[in-house]
Amino acid sequence: MPRSFVAIATITMLVWGGSSIASRRQITPTTASTTTTSPTSSKPAKVTPVERLLDSASPVTGQLSKQAALRLFSMLFGAVPGVTVPPNKERGLEATLAVRSVMAHFDEYTPKQQRAIRRLLEPPPGTITVTLKPGNAGQPRPTASTHPPEERRNVLVAARAASGPQKLADLATSLIDKFDHVYQDSQRFGPGTGPNTITLEIPPSAPSGQNYLGWELPAPDDPESCQIWLVARDLQNPRGNALLVAHELFHCFQDAIDGGKAKVPQWIGEGSAEWAASEVQSAQTSSWWRTYTTKPSARLFSRTYSALGFYAHLTEVGINPYKVIPAMLRADSNEAAFAASGANSNQFLDSWASGYFRGEIPGKDWTMTGPGLAKYPQRATPVSVSIPKELPDGRPFATKAYTNSIYRLKTAADVLQVDVDPESHVRISDGSTDVNAHTTTIVWPNLIAPPEDVNG
Numbered sequence: 442m443p444r445s446f447v448a449i450a451t452i453t454m455l456v457w458g459g460s461s462i463a464s465r466r467q468i469t470p471t472t473a474s475t476t477t478t479s480p481t482s483s484k485p486a487k488v489t490p491v492e493r494l495l496d497s498a499s500p501v502t503g504q505l506s507k508q509a510a511l512r513l514f515s516m517l518f519g520a521v522p523g524v525t526v527p528p529n530k531e532r533g534l535e536a537t538l539a540v541r542s543v544m545a546h547f548d549e550y551t552p553k554q555q556r557a558i559r560r561l562l563e564p565p566p567g568t569i570t571v572t573l574k575p576g577n578a579g580q581p582r583p584t585a586s587t588h589p590p591e592e593r594r595n596v597l598v599a600a601r602a603a604s605g606p607q608k609l610a611d612l613a614t615s616l617i618d619k620f621d622h623v624y625q626d627s628q629r630f631g632p633g634t635g636p637n638t639i640t641l642e643i644p645p646s647a648p649s650g651q652n653y654l655g656w657e658l659p660a661p662d663d664p665e666s667c668q669i670w671l672v673a674r675d676l677q678n679p680r681g682n683a684l685l686v687a688h689e690l691f692h693c694f695q696d697a698i699d700g701g702k703a704k705v706p707q708w709i710g711e712g713s714a715e716w717a718a719s720e721v722q723s724a725q726t727s728s729w730w731r732t733y734t735t736k737p738s739a740r741l742f743s744r745t746y747s748a749l750g751f752y753a754h755l756t757e758v759g760i761n762p763y764k765v766i767p768a769m770l771r772a773d774s775n776e777a778a779f780a781a782s783g784a785n786s787n788q789f790l791d792s793w794a795s796g797y798f799r800g801e802i803p804g805k806d807w808t809m810t811g812p813g814l815a816k817y818p819q820r821a822t823p824v825s826v827s828i829p830k831e832l833p834d835g836r837p838f839a840t841k842a843y844t845n846s847i848y849r850l851k852t853a854a855d856v857l858q859v860d861v862d863p864e865s866h867v868r869i870s871d872g873s874t875d876v877n878a879h880t881t882t883i884v885w886p887n888l889i890a891p892p893e894d895v896n897g
């Protein structure tokens with residue numbers, strides 16, 4: 442049985458029949474498939490209540506709804522009047538999205554709810570505060586290379602051995618310093634780009650009933666400065682803090698770039714922070730890869746942390762995300778941010794969906810790369826479609842805007858004709874022949890002809 446593989450990415454609103462497929466001639470099928478990989482795929486990971494809330498952002502605004510924000514906040518920070526949430530069994534969550542989302546809707550809550558939110562965000566007793574000013578009174582900061590990895594490890598081990606407040610403050614400072622320099626590398630944002638002041642708040646542990654590792658907010662008096670909260674208990678885990686610290690610090694860079702803009706769509710705010718944190722450190726892997734790799738049909742603008750794969754794909758097509766993230770942060774709509782990223786190009790769209798096959802088909806456009814991705818080999822399940830030998834009226838396929846669809850077509854027909862909507866991007870492979878198209882007609886398996894020829 443010959444198999445074909447189809448990946449569709451589209452940037453248009455609900456394209457009717459993004460492509461139509463019809464079998465034409467009846468010839469004994471040839472052995473079109475040379476693919477040897479068996480088409481196994483993992484089931485999508487079980488979605489937790491927190492994940493469901495996180496990825497429920499509005500496709501229009503990229504923000505959580507008023508109620509979803511309050512539910513998420515309550516699951517991470519504690520009881521808020523009028524909100525009932527299931528007990529949160531997930532440990533160690535990054536909480537910036539929860540805090541920012543609830544602050545974005547703050548005026549819409551009742552006075553009782555507002556008081557509860559404020560109280561839950563107050564620093565618990567024993568919180569250490571450290572203020573970091575870049576430039577150190579005009580002196581250049583030491584470069585990252587002056588702190589070789591062995592030395593950093595020693596600092597961490599020493600801090601674990603003596604966990605007094607000063608040691609913790611030193612540890613947090615050294616961690617922030619490390620990633621601050623990384624982000625200010627000329628290959629990334631370049632020197633001079635960064636927060637004015639970073640204030641670290643280090644609670645001894647998340648208070649009882651609270652369940653966060655860390656979060657970040659722009660400073661109230663200077664939106665280009667930031668406050669980062671890191672729970673001391675977790676800071677003392679040398680391997681476990683690298684992703685979190687790099688992620689929170691990236692939020693500070695976002696604030697410095699966009700002036701602490703309150704309503705950044707979460708696929709940009711959280712997605713780029715999660716990608717950048719994965720990119721600058723290798724001690725830890727983002728578990729959000731599982732969501733990205735198994736849910737191709739999730740709309741990009743409704744993604745949050747799982748949008749990290751979008752930035753990884755920018756890299757795959759030669760776009761440096763650090764060069765486009767500033768324009769994305771400043772854009773005034775999701776569509777404008779998407780365009781500012783360079784993702785409207787054929788190069789990006791022609792290989793976005795096909796990457797979800799993750800190496801099942803030969804060629805770099807049929808696989809996916811990203812920092813830490815190797816630890817998550819899961820593959821999305823393509824929709825299986827059988828095409829009858831005779832299908833004179835065709836069969837429509839459609840994919841929503843800013844999403845991807847992947848199919849596995851099975852047919853005994855010898856020839857498939859695929860008419861591609863001008864604003865869609867379709868890519869087909871049978872394992873040996875690989876065709877991508879937008880605004881054209883494909884005749885499959887091995888002939889590409891203009892429409893007048895195939896309609897004859």
Ligand SMILES: [Zn+2]
Pocket residue numbers: 535536537538688689692710711714
């Ligand atoms: Zn975050």
